[in-house]
Amino acid sequence: MNFNAFKEAVIAQCECLGIADYELYYQAAESTSVSAFQHALNQFTGSAEGGVCLRCLVDGKMGYASTEDMDPNKAAALVERCVDNAKTLESCDPEFLGEGGQSYAELTLQNYALPSTEKLIEKVLATQEAIYAADPAVIDGSSTQGIAERSEFAIYNSRGLDLHYENTVTGLVVAAVVTNGTEKANDYQIKLGQLDSLDSEALTKKAAKTALGKLGGDVAPTGQYPVVFDPEAMSDLLQTFSSIFSSEVAQKGLSKFADQEGKVVAAPCVTIVDDPFHPENPMPINFDAEGSPTATKAVVESGVLNTLLYNLKTANKAGKKTTGNASKGGYDSPVAVRPFSMYLAGGDITEEELLRKAGNGVYINSLGGLHAGANPISGDFSLQSAGFLIENGVKTTAVKSFTVAGNFYELLKNITAVANNSHLPTAMGMTAFGAPTTLVEGLSIAGK
Amino acid sequence: MISREICQRILHKALSTGADYAELFAENTVNHTIHMIDSRVDAIKDGIIAGAAIRLYKGLRSVMATTVDTSEKGLLACAEKAAEALGQGSAPMDIVLRERIFGDIHPVKIVPSSVANARKVEILKEGYFAAREYDESIVQTSGTLLDVDHNILIATSEGLYTRDRQIRTRLSIDAVADKGQGTQTGGCRPGSRMGLEMFDTICPKNVGIHAAKQAVTMAGAGYCPAGVMPVAIDNGFGGVIFHEACGHSLEASAVAYGRSQFAGKLGEKIANEKVTAIDDGTIPNAWGSINIDDEGTPAQKNVLIENGILKSYMIDKFNGRRMGMASTGNARRQSYAYTPTSRMTNTYIAPGEDKNEDIIASIEYGLYAKEMGGGSVNPVTGEFNFAVNEGYIVRNGVICEPVRGASLVGKGSDVIRNIDMVGSDLDMGQGMCGSSSGSVPTNVGQPLIRVSSITVGGR
Numbered sequence: 001m002n003f004n005a006f007k008e009a010v011i012a013q014c015e016c017l018g019i020a021d022y023e024l025y026y027q028a029a030e031s032t033s034v035s036a037f038q039h040a041l042n043q044f045t046g047s048a049e050g051g052v053c054l055r056c057l058v059d060g061k062m063g064y065a066s067t068e069d070m071d072p073n074k075a076a077a078l079v080e081r082c083v084d085n086a087k088t089l090e091s092c093d094p095e096f097l098g099e100g101g102q103s104y105a106e107l108t109l110q111n112y113a114l115p116s117t118e119k120l121i122e123k124v125l126a127t128q129e130a131i132y133a134a135d136p137a138v139i140d141g142s143s144t145q146g147i148a149e150r151s152e153f154a155i156y157n158s159r160g161l162d163l164h165y166e167n168t169v170t171g172l173v174v175a176a177v178v179t180n181g182t183e184k185a186n187d188y189q190i191k192l193g194q195l196d197s198l199d200s201e202a203l204t205k206k207a208a209k210t211a212l213g214k215l216g217g218d219v220a221p222t223g224q225y226p227v228v229f230d231p232e233a234m235s236d237l238l239q240t241f242s243s244i245f246s247s248e249v250a251q252k253g254l255s256k257f258a259d260q261e262g263k264v265v266a267a268p269c270v271t272i273v274d275d276p277f278h279p280e281n282p283m284p285i286n287f288d289a290e291g292s293p294t295a296t297k298a299v300v301e302s303g304v305l306n307t308l309l310y311n312l313k314t315a316n317k318a319g320k321k322t323t324g325n326a327s328k329g330g331y332d333s334p335v336a337v338r339p340f341s342m343y344l345a346g347g348d349i350t351e352e353e354l355l356r357k358a359g360n361g362v363y364i365n366s367l368g369g370l371h372a373g374a375n376p377i378s379g380d381f382s383l384q385s386a387g388f389l390i391e392n393g394v395k396t397t398a399v400k401s402f403t404v405a406g407n408f409y410e411l412l413k414n415i416t417a418v419a420n421n422s423h424l425p426t427a428m429g430m431t432a433f434g435a436p437t438t439l440v441e442g443l444s445i446a447g448k
Numbered sequence: 449m450i451s452r453e454i455c456q457r458i459l460h461k462a463l464s465t466g467a468d469y470a471e472l473f474a475e476n477t478v479n480h481t482i483h484m485i486d487s488r489v490d491a492i493k494d495g496i497i498a499g500a501a502i503r504l505y506k507g508l509r510s511v512m513a514t515t516v517d518t519s520e521k522g523l524l525a526c527a528e529k530a531a532e533a534l535g536q537g538s539a540p541m542d543i544v545l546r547e548r549i550f551g552d553i554h555p556v557k558i559v560p561s562s563v564a565n566a567r568k569v570e571i572l573k574e575g576y577f578a579a580r581e582y583d584e585s586i587v588q589t590s591g592t593l594l595d596v597d598h599n600i601l602i603a604t605s606e607g608l609y610t611r612d613r614q615i616r617t618r619l620s621i622d623a624v625a626d627k628g629q630g631t632q633t634g635g636c637r638p639g640s641r642m643g644l645e646m647f648d649t650i651c652p653k654n655v656g657i658h659a660a661k662q663a664v665t666m667a668g669a670g671y672c673p674a675g676v677m678p679v680a681i682d683n684g685f686g687g688v689i690f691h692e693a694c695g696h697s698l699e700a701s702a703v704a705y706g707r708s709q710f711a712g713k714l715g716e717k718i719a720n721e722k723v724t725a726i727d728d729g730t731i732p733n734a735w736g737s738i739n740i741d742d743e744g745t746p747a748q749k750n751v752l753i754e755n756g757i758l759k760s761y762m763i764d765k766f767n768g769r770r771m772g773m774a775s776t777g778n779a780r781r782q783s784y785a786y787t788p789t790s791r792m793t794n795t796y797i798a799p800g801e802d803k804n805e806d807i808i809a810s811i812e813y814g815l816y817a818k819e820m821g822g823g824s825v826n827p828v829t830g831e832f833n834f835a836v837n838e839g840y841i842v843r844n845g846v847i848c849e850p851v852r853g854a855s856l857v858g859k860g861s862d863v864i865r866n867i868d869m870v871g872s873d874l875d876m877g878q879g880m881c882g883s884s885s886g887s888v889p890t891n892v893g894q895p896l897i898r899v900s901s902i903t904v905g906g907r
Contacts, residue, residue, distance in 0.1 A: 037705060040508070044533045047514040048526075049499065049785055066495035068516050069476075081494050088565040090488040117533055140706065177707065177828055186707075186828045222674050224907075252485055253588045254624065254631075332479075332495040369833035372822035373855045373905070377624055378631045382672075382855035382905040384833030401831060403857055403905025405674065407630075444907030446674030 002070065003028075003052065007156060009075035010054060014158075017079065021057035023097050023157035025289070026050070027331035031149035034120045036128040036141065041121060051331045054078055055097075058086035062095040066332035096312040098291030100160020105277070105286045105293065109167050115195050120146045123172070127200040131176050134201075134208040137215075139184075140177035146195070147171050153331070161291040169282045169428075172198050176207040178215065185214035190426050192282045214366075214386060217398035220447035226361035226416075227404060227443045228354065228390060232425040233364045234435035238272075238344060240370045241379065241408040242433065245272075245299050246325075246337040247314040254377050256409055257305055265305045266412035271345040272300040274309065274325070278341035280424040281432050289335050290326035297323060299342070300412075309337050327431070343434030346422030351437045354419045356393035358439050363388040363395050364404060379408040382446075402447035406440075414441045449611065450474055450500075452545050454520050455603035458502065459543050462527040463605060466537015467504035467511070469765075470605040473742065474500040474518055475784045477598045478561055482568055484576050485590040489569055501784040502530045509534070510766050512787050545609040550740050553747075554733045556615045558643040560595030568593050571619065571644070571652050578656030579623045583664045587631065588624040591656075593617075595644070602744040612739050616889060617646045618878065621656045625663035632669070632852055634662025635837070639735045639878040639889065662819065662838050665850050672839055672854035672906030678814035679856065679899045680807050680842065685820050685877025687892030689899075690725055690797050692823040692832040693860035698752055698760075699778070700767035700790035701884065702827035709830040709861045713758050719864035721756040722800050729777055729793035735878040736794040736891040743779040743788060750776050752795075753864075764790040782886020789885045796893030800870025807869045807898045809845035815854060815904055816840045816847050822879065823856075830860035833905075855905040863899055871896035 003026050014022045028050030035043045053066035056079070063086025065078050115123075124146040131141040152166040171192035178185055187210040191203050229237065243249045250258040257265060266272075276294035277284045288294055290312050298306050310318065311326035314337060327338035355363070368384035375381070386400040415438055422436035450458075455472055462470040477497040483490060500523060501514040513530035515522050560568070576591040598614040618639030624631050636658040640646040681689055694710075702708035710718055719725075729738045729747030738747045743765050750760050763771065764779035767790055781788035808816065816839065823834025836854035840847045876893035 042509065043787065044509075044511040045514075045787055046512070046529050046533060047501075047785060048516065049514065050516055051495070051497075053495075064492060064494065066493075067498070069496055069498040070516075084565060085492040085494050088482070088489060088492060088569060091490040092488070143705075184828055186826070219903075252590075332493060334491045334493065368826070368831070368857075369822075369824045369835070369855070372824065372835040373833055375633060377633055380630075380853045382835070382853050382907075384831065384855070384857045384905075401857055401859065401903065403674070403833075403855055403903065405671075405853060405855075405905055405907040444674055446903060446905040446907075448676065448903075 005072050006052065006070040006075060009072035010079060013076045013079040014056060019056050019058065021097055021158055023055050023155065025053045025155050025328065025331055027153040029149055029151040032114060032117065032120060033145055033147045034124045035143045035145040036124050037143065038141065039128065053331050054082045056082050056086060057095060058083055060094065061086045061089040061091060063089065064334055093313055093317050096316065097157050097159045098161050098312065100162065102293055107284055107286045110282060111166055112168050114148045114150055114168065115170060119195060120148060123195050127172055127174055127204060130200045130204040131174060131208065134176065134204040135178065135212065137178040137180065137212060138176050138208050139179050143175055145173040147173065155291050163287055163291050165285065167283050170195055172200065172203060174204050174207050176204065176211045178208060178211040180215045183215055185211045187211035190428065213398055214400065217386065217400040220362055220399040220402040220445050222446050222448065224442065224444055226358045227440050228358050228361060228363045229438045229440065230365040231421060231423055231435050231437060233367050234344060234438045235425050235433040236367050236370055238342065238435055239433040240374045241376050242339055242342055243376045245309055247308040247310045247318060248337045250308055251314055251317060257308060260305045261307060263305055264303050266300050266303045267415045268303045269347055269418055270300055270303050270412060270415050271298055272342065273298050273345055274339040274342045276340035278424060281341045281427045283430045285340065285430060288324045288326040289328045292322045292324045292326060294324040294340065309339060311335060311337050338431055340430060341424055341427065341432045341434065343422055343424060344418065344436065344438065346420045346436035347418040348420055349417060351419045351421055354417050354437055354439050355390055355395065357417050358390050359393055361390045362399065362445055363390050381406060381408060402445055404443050404445055406443040411440055416441055449601050450518065452547060452609050455609060456543055456545050458523045458527050459603060459605050461524055462502050462504055462531055463541065465531040465534045467506050467534055469505040471503045471743065472500060472603045473784055474601040475599065477596065477783065480560065480595050482572055482593045484572055487580060497783050499784045500526065502527050504530050504534055505766060506534055508770055514785055543605050544607055545603055546607050548608060548610045550610060550746055552739055553730060554641045554737055554739065556643040557645040559615060560617060560643050561597055563644055571647055575619055575621045575652035575656040578653040579621050579660040582657055582660030585625045585627045585664055585667055586623050586660055587626045590622045592620045604744060608744050610740065610744055614641065614738065615643050616641050617644060619652055619655050621659040623660040623663040625667035627667040632663055632666035634659045634666060637878055640733055641735055641737045642733045666838060666852045669850035669852040672851035672904065674904060674906040676901055676903050678811050679817055679902050679904065680811060681817045681820065681897050681899065683873055683875035683895050685892060686817060687796050687877060687894040688820045688823055688834055688879065690894060691792065691795055691892045692825045692834055693863045695792050695795050696825050697827045697830060697860055698762055700761055700763040700771060703761050704767040704770040707828050710758060716758055717756045718758045718861065719753050719756040720867050722870045723753055723756055723864055723867050724798040725753040726751050726798055727762055727792055727795045731794050734794045734876065734891050735889050738793060741777045741779040742781045743775065745775045745777040745779065747793065748777040762790045762792060764788060780885060780888045782888055786886040791883060791885060791888055792881060792890045794876060794891035796874060796876060797870065797897065799872045799874045799895050802869040802871050804871050804873065804896050807871055807896055808842060808847060810869065810898065811842040812844060814842045816842050825860065832860055833857045853906055857903050857905055863902060866900045866902065867897050868900045869898035
């Protein structure tokens with residue numbers, strides 16, 4: 001597989017057909033993952049993948065075609081499919097390719113060599129033993145996993161863009177299954193960083209402790225209560241509804257924020273930031289999928305919707321500048337809009353103080369079925385939950401198998417406190433979400 | 449495609465460090481999607497997935513290496529990488545590959561890649577505009593016509609050398625309606641393991657109308673009340689309840705590791721005696737059907753639960769080793785880049801003897817879930833959830849007003865004991881099921897059923 005040879009062949013074909021505006025987006029990854037079950041190695045995967053997406057402007061319309069087969073002899077077929085697809089499109093909003101010669105923020109990338117297979121195996125087996133040692137109630141280390149991935153992508157176009165990005169991520173996934181004799185519960189924890197710096201013991205203790213907390217739970221009562229979301233549950237909610245901040249979604253009439261820029265959309269304690277350089281995100285990035293420079297911005301500031309997220313096409317339509325949020329779901333996806341590290345900013349009280357403020361209510365630390373029980377278009381959600389009761393300002397009995405229901409647009413207005421512990425709980429890729437412990441009024445709990 | 453002779457050399461290299469089983473899986477897939485929104489064709493996704501994976505087993509260890517370089521040189525390097533990961537071992541066995549052709553039980557009349565974009569756009573527009581123009585409360589519509597041409601080659605150290613071509617077509621229409629009480633959505637997504645002849649039997653217009661009608665109904669609905677109540681779940685995509693509450697927990701990927709509520713329970717009564725559940729990959733042209741699974745095992749019809757008694761799990765070769773059981777033809781992977789594991793195909797609750805009218809009449813106060821949305825499950829605990837896309841309150845045995853925003857939560861082992869009435873009108877719905885081996889097409893199905901008691905999330 002040789003991207004450069006394929007690129008040259010595609011360029012030659014585009015020029016031969018008189019296509020003036022074209023762009024190649026190349027993505028490749030090399031990854032290793034090792035998993036253990038009980039006390040032995042179970043699975044090893046070493047993968048190498050990569051693909052290229054061509055887009056070109058034909059009569060003002062942007063066609064796409066992609067392939068993983070980078071045989072230069074097949075370049076002409078890719079161009080032909082791309083042109084044919086462009087001609088089939090009917091969209092009339094002007095499309096653009098990014099311009100060369102833009103300036104980008106300085107970036108320090110984690111670009112180290114992948115750990116050797118032996119080292120990865122050693123770390124995974126040691127972590128697996130740490131799980132069993134973490135608590136006598138642990139009956140299964142499930143799938144402790146070590147992962148290492150080196151990924152790269154490149155954008156090259158006829159307007160002078162020629163950008164390249166390379167990054168390495170390594171990490172551990174630990175899972176603990178615990179039992180009290182009559183019932184089982186489990187928990188997963190993920191931690192990224194260089195293998196030597198990852199503390200297996202702390203991670204496994206956390207997984208065991210969280211799993212233990214889920215045992216013996218009661219069913220929550222039905223009714224309306226103050227609800228406290230822990231950082232992970234709140235990040236999950238923010239992620240599920242993050243498309244409401246996309247100008248692309250808004251321009252299609254699928255977000256209520258379509259004409260709300262500059263207006264109050266949330267409680268005064270709500271500030272939501274999108275930061276491409278967040279220190280907890282292992283994949284900081286200084287250019288977006290169209291090659292525009294990225295930047296940190298407050299999307300919502302003290303309750304006011306500052307800006308939606310834009311790419312070149314949606315910004316042009318709105319008469320604005322791109323916010324550098326063009327994104328591609330995969331190398332073969334059309335350019336869309338997405339945040340990088342989007343988080344609800346923390347406040348200045350501790351979680352304990354926030355719980356005292358809640359008084360009596362429900363603390364949720366796990367949400368399930370987000371892809372099904374939440375509708376990003378209407379904002380409605382009704383989600384499987386687990387957590388604790390809050391009685392007189394402290395967490396008491398574990399509760400599970402209940403739902404929390406509400407509407408995300410209303411939830412933003414009903415946030416009454418945010419704690420000072422905002423972080424990104426599971427930053428695994430370029431897009432990550434974060435939040436502090438958050439107190440919300442007016443949600444419905446359905447339990448017994 | 450890669451010749452038998454090359455496969456032989458690759459497998460030989462792969463076995464060089466003492467693996468007791470080797471498999472080469474190569475793929476060339478064309479994915480084509482036309483998307484419409486704002487009454488215009490706004491995007492076409494058109495991609496070729498091409499690559500190969502080599503898997504090795506040594507006892508209960510498995511190794512996989514993948515590559516996009518499917519030349520002999522690239523495949524040899526991939527085989528070497530896999531072999532190295534396994535470590536040191538003895539000299540390999542000899543392999544003689546024999547080509548085998550399994551019959552094609554899913555004939556295709558119109559191969560989508562042979563049809564011009566213009567014809568596909570016509571089909572999509574018929575569905576799209578039927579939804580867009582259905583009612584003045586429809587404020588947005590989107591639609592997708594997907595076709596997939598998935599070509600696989602499998603060669604194993606057991607001597608198998610075979611290929612399969614899997615063509616799928618699917619039309620999805622989504623509608624958004626607003627009657628001044630907030631937007632609501634409706635959708636319809638029929639799919640089939642066939643070519644564009646799918647539209648000889650499924651009228652695109654009806655797909656659009658179905659989606660729009662649901663959105664309009666829900667836009668006029670109030671919120672679903674919360675509580676524990678009996679629920680009648682209709683046929684078709686309603687079968688997602690079995691898929692989530694029970695199906696995932698019967699997959700070897702959970703059972704082999706003791707991570708399932710149903711591990712070690714073969715022959716035991718785990719469900720109400722009215723429940724018989726089947727996974728059948730051989731239904732001609734059904735969305736979840738296959739000729740062979742992704743390890744080269746022919747598809748089967750497997751009775752999972754018969755009159756409440758657990759009869760079988762869904763098993764792939766690798767997890768079958770740990771369980772001491774043979775593959776049931778359920779190994780599936782989204783593409784070469786994913787390690788295959790046991791997955792569902794077309795999974796359904798078999799028809800029973802209750803009458804639909806009796807089921808509804810038996811409910812004094814409860815919910816009628818006409819259409820379900822997606823869901824998820826934690827197989828370790830069996831806790832599941834799913835969304836109700838179109839629900840109605842049942843009062844005194846009569847279906848009354850529609851309600852929005854409902855979800856159902858519970859524990860799989862409880863809910864299949866609580867399925868106490870099973871109707872006779874089996875129908876299936878199409879879905880994409882996501883799990884560790886990626887996203888694969890699956891059918892869910894059932895007749896109308898009653899769950900005597902379940903937690904309904906609402907407000």
